[in-house]
Amino acid sequence: xxxxxxxxxxxxxxxxGLNNINLTIGEGEFVVIVGLSxxxxxxxLRSVNRLHDISSGEIVVDGKSITKASxxxxxxxxxxxxxxxxxxxxxxxxxxxxxxxxGRVGYHSxxxxxxxxxxxEDHDIALDxxxxxxxxEKAYSRADQLSGGQQQRVSIARAxxxxxxxxxxxxxxxxxxxxxxRQVMDDLQRINRELKITTIVNLHFIDLAREYATRxxxxxxxxxxxxxxxxxxxxxxxxxxxxxxxNEDELLAAEAAKGGVTV
Amino acid sequence: xxxxxxxxxxxxxxxxxxPSKKPAPTIDSKGPQRFKALFTWLAFIVVIVVCGIRVDxxxxxxxxxxxxxxxxxxxxxxxxxxxxxxxxxxxxxxxTVQIAIAGTVIGSVLAVPVALLCAVNVMPKKxxxxxxxxxxxxxxxxxxxxxxxxxxxxxxxxxxxxMLALVFFSFGLVAKLTYEAIEAIDPGPLEAMTAxxxxxxxxxxxxxxxxxxxxxxxxxLYTFEVNVRAAAVLGFVGAGGIGLHLDQQLxxxxxxxxxxxxxxxxxxxxxxxxxxxxxxxxxx
Numbered sequence: 443x444x445x446x447x448x449x450x451x452x453x454x455x456x457x458x459g460l461n462n463i464n465l466t467i468g469e470g471e472f473v474v475i476v477g478l479s480x481x482x483x484x485x486x487l488r489s490v491n492r493l494h495d496i497s498s499g500e501i502v503v504d505g506k507s508i509t510k511a512s513x514x515x516x517x518x519x520x521x522x523x524x525x526x527x528x529x530x531x532x533x534x535x536x537x538x539x540x541x542x543x544x545g546r547v548g549y550h551s552x553x554x555x556x557x558x559x560x561x562x563e564d565h566d567i568a569l570d571x572x573x574x575x576x577x578x579e580k581a582y583s584r585a586d587q588l589s590g591g592q593q594q595r596v597s598i599a600r601a602x603x604x605x606x607x608x609x610x611x612x613x614x615x616x617x618x619x620x621x622x623x624r625q626v627m628d629d630l631q632r633i634n635r636e637l638k639i640t641t642i643v644n645l646h647f648i649d650l651a652r653e654y655a656t657r658x659x660x661x662x663x664x665x666x667x668x669x670x671x672x673x674x675x676x677x678x679x680x681x682x683x684x685x686x687x688x689n690e691d692e693l694l695a696a697e698a699a700k701g702g703v704t705v
Numbered sequence: 706x707x708x709x710x711x712x713x714x715x716x717x718x719x720x721x722x723x724p725s726k727k728p729a730p731t732i733d734s735k736g737p738q739r740f741k742a743l744f745t746w747l748a749f750i751v752v753i754v755v756c757g758i759r760v761d762x763x764x765x766x767x768x769x770x771x772x773x774x775x776x777x778x779x780x781x782x783x784x785x786x787x788x789x790x791x792x793x794x795x796x797x798x799x800x801t802v803q804i805a806i807a808g809t810v811i812g813s814v815l816a817v818p819v820a821l822l823c824a825v826n827v828m829p830k831k832x833x834x835x836x837x838x839x840x841x842x843x844x845x846x847x848x849x850x851x852x853x854x855x856x857x858x859x860x861x862x863x864x865x866x867x868m869l870a871l872v873f874f875s876f877g878l879v880a881k882l883t884y885e886a887i888e889a890i891d892p893g894p895l896e897a898m899t900a901x902x903x904x905x906x907x908x909x910x911x912x913x914x915x916x917x918x919x920x921x922x923x924x925x926l927y928t929f930e931v932n933v934r935a936a937a938v939l940g941f942v943g944a945g946g947i948g949l950h951l952d953q954q955l956x957x958x959x960x961x962x963x964x965x966x967x968x969x970x971x972x973x974x975x976x977x978x979x980x981x982x983x984x985x986x987x988x989x
Binding site for chain 1: 891893894896897898899900901902903904906907910911912915916919
């Protein structure tokens with residue numbers, strides 16, 4: 443469970459990133475956060491594992507306040523939160539397996555990881571994670587030899603290797619084509635359902651949000667302007683979140699049609 | 706050479722840059738422009754003439770009969786290397802390469818932690834990076850021959866002093882190049898490691914080292930090339946290697962033997978340069 447209590451983020455230049463956010467995200471939910479770029483989606487997501495610090499308020503993950511945590515305690519909480527990035531953030535020269543294994547470092551002492559040693563159980567966990575995203579056979583390839591969609595699945599496997607309770611995905615499909623977008627979203631959904639991992643995804647395609655989410659949160663200028671199940675997230679509601687009618691390029695279907703692909 | 710960092714997602718809605726206040730150039734502006742070019746040339750010529758006077762540059766002496774005779778005599782010896790001398794200088798030649806290898810390896814190993822301390826993306830604290838960089842810059846301002854001369858004075862004549870000089874020289878060069886390469890790595894994997902709960906050392910081992918290692922090895926090989934050349938002249942200050950023999954032969958006017966040394970050095974340097982360039986191309 444993730445709780446946001448009166449969360450405010452103000453940048454040093456005075457800009458408000460998040461304005462008094464109060465949210466409770468339950469276990470096993472698949473939450474999609476929508477909003478224009480600059481609305482604070484990424485800031486909200488990155489405040490959960492404290493890649494961004496908040497100015498006031500508190501964020502509690504599984505009963506532990508990450509806002510107050512520091513040092514080892516903070517790293518322990520982060521270990522339980524997997525993260526997936528728009529640009530994959532893999533070490534391109536390293537093998538796929540090596541990248542996935544790097545998700546295990548939080549479980550080991552500095553000394554044993556210093557020489558890059560992982561016990562056999564970790565190799566099994568990493569290979570199992572790769573099987574879950576259907577790229578087990580790529581384990582020994584270099585990460586940069588894989589396509590964008592495959593690289594994103596490796597990064598999902600890396601998050602899974604952490605054995606997380608929560609997965610955060612910051613625009614996970616923004617640099618993928620429509621077809622691989624589906625595969626990656628399907629993977630995330632399957633993992634959410636099978637492993638009951640709470641999943642929070644930032645998306646800018648509203649049709650994808652409707653299709654995969656169990657709950658949609660709309661952000662506008664750092665404030666929650668919509669929070670409800672998919673059935674309530676009508677076109678009119680989206681127009682409200684965006685402050686204007688929906689554009690063609692906010693629909694994956696429209697993007698796909700442009701590229702001549704049907705999805 | 707260095708990997709391009711991925712640009713951060715640009716802040717959307719940022720105001721456009723203010724319009725430039727500079728007035729549009731007028732037609733007259735060509736006048737001062739031309740004057741500037743003329744002045745630059747004038748300054749350039751003045752600098753050359755003043756420097757020439759200071760160093761007693763003398764064209765008459767350069768092409769005098771005496772100078773030409775000397776050039777002819779020395780060239781005459783140089784083009785007839787004394788091949789029988791090769792066997793006697795081979796151990797010194799090997800020692801030269803050994804000095805270079807030992808100096809490069811030890812210096813490069815010492816350079817790793819310092820390079821990490823200098824890189825702001827690994828050490829965001831200025832209280833660490835600034836002193837580390839100051840130390841590094843101090844080491845780098847001292848030429849290798851000066852190091853060698855000091856170590857010869859401290860530890861006595863021989864290869865050990867030469868090796869120590871190259872340790873310091875390699876340390877400075879490799880640390881500088883490596884920390885710049887570290888600062889240019891993709892920040893993405895570092896962010897991912899932080900997110901997965903890694904501590905600083907784990908972040909370095911899994912995020913920084915795999916990205917920077919090929920560059921580090923490439924710089925080590927490059928430094929080795931430079932060091933072989935440097936080791937060849939260390940002997941002039943008594944720090945071991947082939948330089949000592951070259952100095953002796955030049956002083957006793959045995960240009961035929963000096964020629965053998967120079968040619969042998971040339972071959973060794975060429976082979977090492979070629980091999981190193983090939984390896985570096987394979988690495989990156």
